[in-house]
Amino acid sequence: MNEFELNIGARVHCQDGECGKLAKIAVDPDVWQVTHLIAEEGFLLKRDRAFPISIVERATAEDIYLTIRAEELTSYPEYREEHIERPADQATASAGGARLEATPYMTTVAPPIPMVRERVRYGVSAELAVIERGTPIQTQERTIGKLDHVLALPEDGAITHLVIRRGTLFTHQEVVPISMVEHIGERSIALAVSEEELGQLPQDIPQGETRPEETVGAEVAGKRPVGEMTGGAEMSLTSRVTAALMADPRTSKAVIEVIEEHGVVTLAGQVDSPKTREAAQAIAASQPGVISVVNTLQVPKI
Numbered sequence: 001m002n003e004f005e006l007n008i009g010a011r012v013h014c015q016d017g018e019c020g021k022l023a024k025i026a027v028d029p030d031v032w033q034v035t036h037l038i039a040e041e042g043f044l045l046k047r048d049r050a051f052p053i054s055i056v057e058r059a060t061a062e063d064i065y066l067t068i069r070a071e072e073l074t075s076y077p078e079y080r081e082e083h084i085e086r087p088a089d090q091a092t093a094s095a096g097g098a099r100l101e102a103t104p105y106m107t108t109v110a111p112p113i114p115m116v117r118e119r120v121r122y123g124v125s126a127e128l129a130v131i132e133r134g135t136p137i138q139t140q141e142r143t144i145g146k147l148d149h150v151l152a153l154p155e156d157g158a159i160t161h162l163v164i165r166r167g168t169l170f171t172h173q174e175v176v177p178i179s180m181v182e183h184i185g186e187r188s189i190a191l192a193v194s195e196e197e198l199g200q201l202p203q204d205i206p207q208g209e210t211r212p213e214e215t216v217g218a219e220v221a222g223k224r225p226v227g228e229m230t231g232g233a234e235m236s237l238t239s240r241v242t243a244a245l246m247a248d249p250r251t252s253k254a255v256i257e258v259i260e261e262h263g264v265v266t267l268a269g270q271v272d273s274p275k276t277r278e279a280a281q282a283i284a285a286s287q288p289g290v291i292s293v294v295n296t297l298q299v300p301k302i
Contacts, residue, residue, distance in 0.1 A: 003151040003152060003153060003154070003160055003161075004053075004056060004058070004059035004064075004151070004152050004153070004154055005059055005060060005061050005149065005151055005236070006022065006025055006034065006037070006059055006064070006149055006150045006151070006152060007022070007059075007060075007061050007062065007148075007149040007236065008022050008023065008024070008025065008132060008133040008147075008148075008149055009021055009022060009133065010022045010059070010060075010061065010062055010063055010064050011062060011063050011064070012037075012039045012063075012064045012066065013063060013064065013065045013066065014066050014068060014069050014070040014072075014073055015066070015067070015068060015069045016069045016070055017070065019039065019066075019070045019073060020039035020040055020041060020048075020049075021039065021040050022037055022038070022039060022040075022064055023038050023039060023040040023048065023132065024037075024038040024079075024130050024131065024132045025037060025038070025130070025131050025132070025150055026038065026050065026124045026125075026128040026129070026130050027128060027129050027130075027131060027159070027184050028127070028128060028129075029128070029129045029183070029184045029185060031158075032158065032159045032178055032181065032184060033152075033156060033157045033158050033159065034053050034150065034152045034157035034158075034159060035052065035053060035124075035128060035157060036050045036051060036052055036053065036124055036128070037050070037051060037053060037056070037064070038050045038079045038123070038124075038130070039051070039073075046074075047074075047078045047080075048078065048079040048080060048123075049073055049074065049076050049077070049078060049079060049123075050076060050077050050078075050079040050123040050124045051066075051073060051076040052076075053152070053157045054157075055067050055068055056154070058154075061236030061237075061239065062236070077122070077123040077124070078122070078123055079121075079122065079123030079124065080121075080122050080123065081119055081120065081121050081122075082119070082120045082122075083117060083118065083119055083120075084117075084118050084120060085115055085116070085117050085118075086115065086116060086118070087113055087114065087115060087116075129184050129185050129186050130186055131147060131150075131184065131186065131189070132147070133146070133147060133148060133149070134146045134147065135147040135186070135187075135188065135189055136187070136188040136189070137162070137164045137176075137188070137189050137191065138188050138189070138190050138191065139191050139193060139194055139195045139198060140191070140192070140193065140194050140195075141194060141195055142195070143188070144164075144166060144195055144198070145164040145165055145166035145167075145174070146164065146165050147162060147163075147164060147165075147189060148163045148164055148165040148173055149163045150162060150163070151163070158178075159178045159181075160177070160178055161175050161176060161177055161178060162175075162176045162178070162181065162189065163175055163176075163239065164176060167255060167257075171257055172242055172245075172246065172255060172256060172257065172258070173238075173239055173242045173243070174198070174246070175239075175243060176191065176198070180192060180193050180197075180198070236260075237260045237263070237265070237287070237289045237290065238258050238259070238260045238265075240287050240288075240289075241258045241260070241265055241283075241284050241287050241290065242256075242258045244283050244284070244286075244287055245258070245280060245283055245284070248279065248283050250275070250276060250279040250280075250283075251271075251276060251279055251280050251283060254269070254271045254272070254276055254280065255269050255270075256268070256269045256271070256280055256297065257269050258284070262291075263289060263290060263291035263292070264291055264292050264293075264294065265284050265287075265290050265292070265293050265294070266293075266294040266296060267280055267281065267284060267293065267294070267295050267296060267297050268296050268297065269297055269298070270297065270298045270299070270300065271297050271298070271299060272299070272300075273299060274299055276297075276299075277295065277297045277299055280295070280297060281293050281295045281297075
């Protein structure tokens with residue numbers, strides 16, 4: 001069975017129409033399973049709602065389809081976050097079952113009173129980590145990118161891969177197997193490998209049966225088997241083209257931005273030679289779903 005591509009920002013559809021957009025993902029940090037999705041208000045949904053992944057029928061790069069109507073979705077808990085301030089000696093570790101994150105600071109009132117600012121979260125268990133697009137990704141050395149989206153198994157929500165976005169002006173995506181993850185938290189996601197090891201990964205989804213212990217870097221996983229990682233996930237066209245460019249030795253070292261709109265793929269950035277530029281165009285054009293390629297890659301003048 002194909003993985004769910006949980007693309008943050010994807011449209012969420014109830015049986016009676018579009019009801020919102022995927023805003024955040026709640027993960028059990030101990031077993032690396034997606035437990036809940038959080039849809040932001042819009043169309044048929046008037047408040048942010050947290051609902052279990054078990055009611056997802058299918059998920060593609062752009063759309064998530066639920067097995068229930070919008071009226072039924074409103075029966076699930078409202079999700080919201082609040083920030084409160086209180087004296088440090090009155091702050092508690094949690095409130096109403098919600099996770100709190102405290103940041104100490106000093107007020108300007110004389111004499112100074114130690115205060116904490118707390119983020120109170122409602123709608124999902126305090127034991128879960130709520131991640132979103134932009135959550136920092138860290139290797140053993142430094143922060144190397146941000147979370148873009150998540151691939152998970154439909155049966156139990158087990159995460160198989162993270163798709164991370166790297167770069168600033170010219171960005172690209174990298175597909176990271178869950179076996180390379182050390183910790184999933186709200187503030188950051190830590191990888192248990194070096195940046196050099198990460199760079200050796202083939203940038204496509206493994207085909208056939210693959211288990212964490214058989215994957216590069218599996219010795220650092222130490223968590224749980226995630227079952228069979230089946231290939232054929234419905235990745236977005238942008239992801240497929242990016243993965244193909246990074247997997248091909250002719251273009252693997254080039255930083256190429258891929259922009260797709262209605263099947264038209266634009267390649268942007270700078271490459272080292274005309275041959276690399278031509279190879280990039282040929283690779284992009286060979287991907288299923290690509291109608292045409294606009295090649296704006298620049299080659300430095302010697």
